[in-house]
Amino acid sequence: MIEQLSGRLTEFGHVLPVRVYFEDTDFSGVVYHARYLHFLERGRTDYLRLHGIGHRELMDGAFGEPMAFAVRRMEIDFLRPARIDDVLEVETRTATLGGARVVLDQRILRNGEILIEARVKVAVISPEGKPRRMPKRVAERLGAPAED
Template sequence: MTNAPLMPAAGAFGDDHVHRLPVRVYYEDTDFSGVVYHACYLHFFERGRTESLRACGIHHSELAAMEPSLAFAVRRMGIEFVRAARVDDVLIVETAFRPQQGARLMMEQRLTREGEVVAIATVQAVCIDGAGRAKRPPQWMRQKWVHYVSEGLQE
């Protein structure tokens, strides 16, 4: 584990157990026309997942320092691009935890701009050990996860 203090989570869970993280679209996120490049949506979704895990007390650096070490790997992800996001837009990354299934951690994510849906993602991540083998998350992690399971993202 690093000696650096852990930064508090950005964003927050609402009463609906959905984590919301504001992100701004920078010029570096766009193509030559000022529209967000499709691969950059993955970065926004990743930030939302990381900050939602941090907000419920699951930190990547602590997982890496455990013996044996643990990490998360995205196993499957589906994305629907609904509207274009542009430079200087402020987007909200919404992350909803779904019930855990064995080693799989299921999430729904959505990017919105001023209440309009920009992109939607369904994510299946797995907890893996240092050798890359799928492992059922430890009990302490399951207890934190289940506290934030939601009904999903509502329209």
């Protein structure tokens, strides 16, 4: 049940199904642009969760010192609109890993049609907000090409 709720891991990364509800739309039934951030966040969170990297465990120091992930930069291309009652798929994959960051590529699709493309740079930080190196065990679970 949890795996279904959290989507599924795939050969390229992760897929999370999301239904568009009334609360996600503007007066015309089109998804409000800021709601896509919520869908993307859920995709990233469940991608980590299914790799055994929960936010609570990170803060509790399960991988060494307590740490968290914080979005540092996000580029989004809004290609086509989603509408009320659409069933979307949020795809997430690791693009690159660096010493204190991970870059994730995300897409939101409807029936195979790409609606949103996003590139998200996420920093690894201490509970006080200071940058820190990504633990090797976390990097291994996210397995992607290392940056030069």
